[in-house]
Amino acid sequence: MRSKTPAYPYIVWMAIFIIIPVILVFYYAFTKTESGGMVFTLENFARAFEPIYLGVMWRSIRLAFFCTVICLVLGYPVAYIVAQRKTGTRDIILFLIIVPMWMNFLLRTYAWLTILEQNGIINSVLASAGLPKLNLLYNEGAVILGMVYNFLPFMILPIHTILKKTDLSLVEAAQDLGANGINVFLRVVFPLSVPGVISGITMVFMPAVTAFIISNLLGGKQVVLIGNLIEDQFLNVYNWHFGSALSVILMIIIVITIGIFSVAERDEGGAVL
Amino acid sequence: MAKRLIDLVNVTKKFNDVTVLHNISLYINKNEFLTLLGPSGCGKTTTLRIIAGFEYPTKGDLLFDGESILNLPPYKRRVNTVFQRYALFPHLNVADNIAFGLRIKKMRENVIKEKVEGMLKLVNLKGFEKRPVSSLSGGQQQRIAIARALVNEPEVLLLDEPLGALDLKLRKEMQIELKNMQQKLGITFVYVTHDQEEALTMSDTIAVMNNGVIGQIGAPEDIYNEPKNAFIADFIGESNIIEGIMREDYLAEFAGAKFKCVDAGFGQMSGVDVVIRPEDIKITNESEGQLKGTVLNTTFKGVHYEMLVQAAGFVWKIHSTKMSKPGENVGLFIGPDEIHIMKKDAKPEGEVLNEE
Structure with a gap:
């Protein structure tokens, strides 16, 4: 024993x-x-299901969903291209993807403020070109941008890990059986990378649905997410009971999401991370 | 007359600075079972991969039915491959693995179903359609890999050491099955192996490769009985290889004695390699032998005994069904037909080798 x-x-x-x-x-x-x-x-939960709070929850899930989809659309090709490179090049690109993560999360997000704000970099350029300024901050787009920027590596890395391990002989076997480049990808490479895609989705969706700093900084008071509600209840309103109830609901949302994905992953017969 | 299907013309292949194929020329006839035989690193798999389209030769040409297919990508070639490690798709079940090529050709599903069933019957795995490939044994995976390739009705099936991972008994069974399938379906097989016994059992023609060169090409019997050089003699079966001198036609001298033989045309007093198969040396009474020696070692091998006999400064390997005890003094007798003479340092490099 x-x-x-x-x-x-x-x-x-x-x-x-x-x-x-x-x-x-x-x-x-x-x-x-x-x-x-x-x-x-049970009052706290009853209150959480009032339309105004349901609206916030729906927005959180919606933004997290968009963020995840964008990360997948951007991240998969990056992961695929990186996995095709030789080891040396690959390590350099991966290093460049990871480097921003060494910076403090807040700093990274503040950096976007200086780019997007009324007198920020983009608007300065527009103004000097004689174009009208744009309202880039304090809307859902800005929040999604911040989320994608911060969470994209979590999508790229697991997909890359699994693509890197793709058995070349399977690719050759597919070519041998008549599959051209597109068919090899659709019928062999992509199906085999599904476990990586699923862990990427999980790793992006979770922080995105719970985000509150990004929406604070880039969304201002215009884009309130469930994370902001909870933060408010604990730090400003001092209603820990309602804050806790919201937290429990958020936990349930996450557990359901993970549950869906892990079932999907089991069906694919693979596992990663 | 047999029809040439595949022609390799002066093919050279370099990986960086290492030359793995030196100016190889080889043709494969329709419906032929050709084996590329050689030790690992001899270039046999590279040759196969060039035919399949996974490697591009540095120099030379590859003809299929008389037309160059060098610039045809693998997926457009009318060949299919059975890979060394099977390379079955782990995300697909048995039926979907076999149907892979047919689905790409956009065949109708009911036709596919029929063909898949037919193939599974051919490889003796009826009823395995829905099984995941990971649940199959090595031999079963092997059969699926063969079925997956054959279902596309290729003109040529390329097999890269397909039986390497199987145990001896299964390997022997599969050898016979493969040979039967080849004859039944009338498909050209190009088979790569390092197992000389496998090559001798299955092939119509064997091409023995070493260091990126085809050393000899011919029917199994010819290669076994008339090896062109010491390497081939040693690689195909077991043999005693001794340096000797051709005194004149039909008379060889080696091991300090003169022997009648059936070879001629080497010139007088020229240095040669003499090859004698272990089963071709007879052990006699000490007085009756051409050579006298002492048995060093005796091993039981099942069908025969293997004796090592010290005689005339050499250790001779002899196979016989009659046992001689170690320490026994014996005579050795070698008949003229059993002596095979080869030119020394036979260098086949660059030669255009044909099957006959």
Whole structure:
């Protein structure tokens, strides 16, 4: 029998930083503060389903969905091209993709402010060319741009990892059986890379649906996401109960999404990451 | 008269600065079972890949039915390949793997179904349609790979060491099955292997390759009985190779004795290599042999015993169904028909080699 002792520090760590916070979130979500004591209630959830909050949730899912689709459309070709390169070139390109991630997330997002704002780089160029200024900030487009920019590497890397491992003999076998370039891709390369695509989608959708800093900075008060609602409840309104209820709903959204994707992944018979 | 289907004309292939094929010329007849035989790294797989279209020769031409197909991409060539590691598509089941080529040709689904069933019957895997390929054994995957190639009714089937990963018994069964299939379907087979026994069993013609050159090409019997040089003699079957001198036509001298033989035309007193197959040396009483020696070692090999006999400064390998004990003094007798004389340092490089 192998000793289980070495696992204890990890279990303690998990308990302190994951399990207890989750229990607390659930506790707050199902209670309200009444005359100094905590009382069980479902009011918080009932409130979350009021149209105004449903609207926010729908927007979060919608923007995260667009962000994921754009990341996939941009990321797959990049991953494919990189995987075709020789090892040296490949490492350099991958390095360049990863380098921005070494910068602080906030800094990266602030950088977009200076590019997009009223007197930012793009509008300065437009103005000097005698063109009218554009409102590039504080709309859904700006938020999606920020999300895509920040999360694109999470799409490229898992797809690249799996494409890099594509068995060349399968490509040759397909050519041998009469498949031209397009057919080789559609019938062999892409189907085999589906597990990578699924983990890419999961890794982009999750941070996108929970995003709140990007929407704060680039969306201002115009684009409120579920993450912003939760932040507000905890830091400004001090209604931890409602904030927790929203968090629980967000968790459920994520669990459902992961569930859908992992079923899809199992059907494809592959796994990655 | 047999019809030439594939012609390799003075093909040279270099990878960077390494030349893997030196000016090879070879033709393959319609309905022929041709085997490219040689040790690993001899260029046999490269030759096959040039025919399939996965490699482009540095120099030379490749004709199919008399027309150059060098600039035809693999997917347009009328050949199909059975890959060394099968290369079955892991995301498709057995039926979809076999149907791959037919679907690309946009055949009707009911025709495809019929053809797939026919193929599975041919390779003895009826009822395996829906199985994922990962659930199949090596031998079954092998059969699917063959079925997947054959269903396209290629004019030429290229096989790259297709039986290499199978165990001995299965390999022997598959050898016979492949040969039967080839005869039944009347398809030209180009078969790559390093297994000389496999080559001898299955082929109509064997091309022995070494260091990027075809050393000899001919029927299995000819290659076995009349190897052109010491390398081929050594590679095809086991043999005793001894340096000797041709004293005159029909008289060779080696191992300190003179032997009558059936070879002529080497000139007088010329240095030659003498090849004698282990089964062609007879062990006799000490007094009756042309050479006298002592048995060093005896090993039971199943069908025969293998004896190592020290005689006249050489260790002779001898196969016989009669056992001689180690330490026994024996005589060795070699008949004129059993002695095969080869020119020394036979260099076939650059020669245009034909089958006859």
